Amino acid sequence: MIVIDYQDRTPIYEQIVERVQRLVIKGVLAPDTQLPSVRNLAMELSINPNTIQKAYAILEQQGFIYPIKGRGNFIAPNPDGGLKKKQQEFYEKLKDTVAYAIDLKIEQEDFVAQVQKYYEEAMHD
Amino acid sequence: MIVIDYQDRTPIYEQIVERVQRLVIKGVLAPDTQLPSVRNLAMELSINPNTIQKAYAILEQQGFIYPIKGRGNFIAPNPDGGLKKKQQEFYEKLKDTVAYAIDLKIEQEDFVAQVQKYYEEAMHD
């Protein structure tokens, strides 16, 4: 369920955070689903438990999960609050992406065409 | 010409590298133009010369600039080699961007519309 890319330069705990966020937003992880325990996940990924702990702490602080003492961590009921916020953030980043594309002398038509191609590729999966 | 954002978490030397890369690609810096000397730029940005040195070393290694000892650093004659490479890299990243957009349940139409909007905004500048 959770995969890590060691070649990737982004910190492991951040990879875990993003991974869980995406799974929640996509609806793969339903509310109140139990997450793997810190120690189990650490074993499975052969990673330091501290790293998992840090990821879970961030997820909790962002309202994506909630802990029950002695039981474990669970997906929080997420009334789309996270989604819209993430979408806004995304559009902000997209602005920079377009600006960069223009610097690279990429035409609007080429850009849009490529986006549509990628959308279709993704839909066929 | 070269500005640094100290708030930004990305390393200073990397900011300088990207800044120069963009200026070269956009054609603002013509081939054989002399860059500010390591010491001068360091003074101007109130930064340690070593940091500038590091940035220049990377730019040299990437073929964007070439040094002449005792004279200074100069923009390399760049036969668009850099540009096409950068464009390919860009399209690779765009793929991830689209995948992320799909996860965020952003429709293709909305995505494209936003891109076109940003393009037009940029053109009016």
Next chain:
Amino acid sequence: MIVIDYQDRTPIYEQIVERVQRLVIKGVLAPDTQLPSVRNLAMELSINPNTIQKAYAILEQQGFIYPIKGRGNFIAPNPDGGLKKKQQEFYEKLKDTVAYAIDLKIEQEDFVAQVQKYYEEAMHD
């Protein structure tokens, strides 16, 4: 494993880079092997850690090694990509070598004979 010649005029960091490159190409260092830590190697060679850092940074940028923060540097899985590139570079340099030999009035036969002699010497080790 890694030795430095202080008499040599070539920079220390470059000596280290070449040394590791050769060990990788020769297959002495298998993929995912851990390199000595920056600080350890610095101690061992009684050199400043920054110098090691510089060498490792170059090796990373060339795709010979990859770092995992908080863990160390490791040999990259190198699908012979490095080897062929190095061979091409070598043949380029060889061209200059031959041109120089001709200037020195060295006959083709003598040149070839000497090469064969050196090859055989190396094989007997």
Next chain:
Amino acid sequence: MIVIDYQDRTPIYEQIVERVQRLVIKGVLAPDTQLPSVRNLAMELSINPNTIQKAYAILEQQGFIYPIKGRGNFIAPNPDGGLKKKQQEFYEKLKDTVAYAIDLKIEQEDFVAQVQKYYEEAMHD
């Protein structure tokens, strides 16, 4: 007659030294031929006169040229003394070249074939 490559990392004065050495060894520059004056050559190459001065000083110290006060610098009568020495140096370097080739897993046959090819190419010029 004398050309300089600014892209080349080797110092300019060294380039000049090597250039003259080769021309002498190849016999292009006969003994007692007058070299361009320091100032003239500096102008021609748009280079600092000190650099030329340094190159001439080295050439004189190596016995390739001799100065006559108030007249200029001239090619020394070179009874092949330089040539044999250079050839020996060359064979020394060749040893390292072969060692490196072996590290790169280049077969003896390929090496020799390439050398012969380069020799023939050079002869057809």
Next chain:
DNA sequence: GTGGTCTAGACCACG
């Protein structure tokens, strides 16, 4: 513990 970034200050070769 690890790698990564940065500063301060020195020395050298080159022009």
Next chain:
DNA sequence: GTGGTCTAGACCACC
């Protein structure tokens, strides 16, 4: 004056 290398020592993020 220029770039290039190196040292010493500090701080940070990550594991």
